[in-house]
Amino acid sequence: MPMDRRECWSHGRRTGILACPCLFFVQTPRRRGRTKMTRGKKRFLVGLVVLIIGVVAAIKIYRRLPSRALLVLDVGGPIDEQRPVGGQPVAARSATLLHDLTDAIDTARDDSRITGLVVKIAPLGAGWGKVQELRAHLLEFRKSKKPNICYLGEDFSGNREYYLATACDQVWLVPTAALGVTGLLSQSLFVRGTLDRLKIYPDLYHIAEYKTAANLFTEKRYTAAHREMAESLLRSALEQYVSGVAQARHLDRAQLDSLLQRGPYLAAEALSHHFVDRLAYWDEVHKVFEEKNGEWRPVSLSRYLKEVKNDGAAKLAVVHATGTIETGNSGWSLFDGFVMGSDTVAADLRRAREDDDVKAIILRVDSPGGSAVASEIIRREVDLARAKKPVVISMSDVAGSGGYWISMSGSKILAEPTTLTGSIGVVFGKFNLAGLYDLLGLSTDHLTTSENATLFWNQQNFSAAQREQVLRFMQDIYANFTKGVAEGRKMSVEAVDKIGKGRVWTGAQARELGLVDEVGDFSRALAAAKELAKIDAKTKVRLERFPKEAPWWKRWLNQEESQANALQGITSELRRLARAPQSFQVRMPDLAIR
Incomplete structure (x- = not known):
């Protein structure tokens, strides 16, 4: 191959021998001709670049939170503190995290793009502590003066669901639903009768008289100490429930005590006793915010969490x-x-x-x-x-x-x-x-x-x-x-x-x-x-x-492994x-x- 140019190793120049200060050269072959890009290829590359830019822009626009949006939270089922570690059922992996809910509510309170909040409340799988914490954040949201509605759309909303709902300015109930506001119930399970039938004797001991964890296996009903403790806890929980509802709904305490003795209530009765503010269907919730914002622009929890810093x-x-x-x-x-x-x-x-x-x-x-x-x-x-x-x-x-x-x-x-x-x-x-x-x-x-x-x-x-x-x-x-x-x-x-x-x-x-x-x-x-x-x-x-x-x-990859180990897990638990x-x-x- 003919050689007529020299290239500098250190500077990458093809030049004459005396034109470069570096004296290290190597001969390079003469290029016989350059392949020209056709007009069709140029159009294809330009189109590809435009397409990529368009897709990226579309994704950004799609992810952008619209103005005058409405945060809609579905609150029901289990509410956990953390994701499970290791293998677990799908239901556990998909449970709502408490801090996700509270973070979203707190962020929405000061977010000018969020014009209101709707909380759809289903039967809760959380204890009173989590419900009380979530309720406190909803009460703080009320201070923003943004409209907020807690919507009870289930067949029968019980004490915990209603207690949470009273944190909103407005409590709406489906016209055909019942409101299960009643006195509280304390319940403990005892399996001693079952063990007796199976000829299993629970040789269990405890310190001291109120340590009733073993009563599940050793008793058939409350002991005196167990009953005393349960009644004390029940009274304390009832005080929190009644005082919270009375304050939020502006009800007289004595009147509320009397009403709770006579519950549950039909929807019309719940409205007449001021337990709820309106009987309405879900489309009527849409209509209220359409009139306020011009259109229904709901934002879900999973979407809004991307805005939480x-x-x-x-x-x-x-x-x-x-x-x-x-x-x-x-x-x-x-x-x-x-x-x-x-x-x-x-x-x-x-x-x-x-x-x-x-x-x-x-x-x-x-x-x-x-x-x-x-x-x-x-x-x-x-x-x-x-x-x-x-x-x-x-x-x-x-x-x-x-x-x-x-x-x-x-x-x-x-x-x-x-x-x-x-x-x-x-x-x-x-x-x-x-x-x-x-x-x-x-x-x-x-x-x-x-x-x-x-x-x-x-x-x-x-x-x-x-x-x-x-x-x-x-x-x-x-x-x-x-x-x-x-x-x-x-x-x-x-x-x-x-x-x-x-x-x-x-x-x-x-x-x-x-x-x-x-x-x-x-x-x-x-x-x-x-x-x-x-x-x-x-x-x-x-x-x-x-x-x-x-x-x-990684969680997705672990799903198959978790399912494959399910039977093994059941066997291990029984052992x-x-x-x-x-x-x-x-x-x-x-x-x-x-």
Whole structure:
């Protein structure tokens, strides 16, 4: 190939030998001719570029929030504090997060593009604490003077649904629906009769008389202490319910008490008693905002969350502690739902503690308790973190027994007035399955090298000596529990024991007893964390949440794996239930108020 030009290695020039200051050259071949781009190719490339620009612009326009938009929230079903960790059913993965709802409401309040709010309320799968927190944010939205409607469009809206709806300026009800405003009901399940039929004996023990978690298995109805505690909780919850509704609906307290005794009500009756403001269908909601805004421009929660900002000059960590407490990693249980693994939560607290950019930690607790050992592992990390930076405890629906254990060392503890907390006590025991085996024609034989080798054996009750040893261990755990509460709350052990004994309290009651510092929601806990970290109240902060949620594509890839492991998970759960419990439990009793 003929060579008539030289190219500089370092400067990339094709030039004469003396034209470049660099003396390193290589000969390059002469180009015989350049391929010219045809007019058709040019048109194609120009068209492709225009198409790409158009698609990008269209996506941006589509994502842009329209002016005079309306935020429409569908609130119903389960409302969770966090996404489940590990394999879980589709329903759990798709549940609404409480902080998504509250963040959207708070952002919309000050967003000039949002002209109003409509909340469609369906049967709620959340406890009173979460409902109370969500309601507080709706009440704050009212201060914006933007129109807001809570719409009850189900067959029968109960106490919790109506309590939430009263946070809106306007409560609308479908003309053919009933309003289930009635007195509250406290209910506990007992399975002792079932166990008797199956010849299963629950050899369970508890400290002390109000520690009624084992009553689910050992009793057929309320004991005197259980009834006393349930009545106290019911009265406290009713006070929150009635006072909140009376204030929001401008009803006389005595009149409301009387009306609740006679509920439920037909739609027309609910309107005449001023429980609701209007009987209307969904299309009439459309019409109101069409007249106001010129057209119906709804924005859903998932769409509006893209407008919610999480930025600020300072960073705070939010560590979620949700579910039954067990040793190991967090996950999902077929029977218990969320499982709070001590290793997972302890690691999250450790990461937040070691991050110098994190100025304070908020431990968000929603747990009925569980393993005493697992609870202490988490509490230890709270204690270590508190030595370096403030740790504020924010309680959700429930933070009792082990849920309170992990909270007691916090710098400050806040709970909703209806949060169920306390339950300072211990439960332990096993199920004797010998009768069931006999009923099924099964038999076992055994050999031992010591009397206590049968301690966890499911074919006999504890012997007298074993029972004495079990109670000794339980007393030791109770002593550690009450001592930890006394140190954390600056109380005497005797004072803690007096309000302990396994008794459950509402957040409002716990505040009076000194078990929590304030009644308040997550927003107040955030403000308290800023105060303790010496961050100006007006300074915006960025929240880093733990555990960190996996990206959507990873969650999608895990769906098939979760479904494939479903049967294996059921088998594992049944095996776990069949085994004798080998951990001392600090767990709350079964108790539902509705």
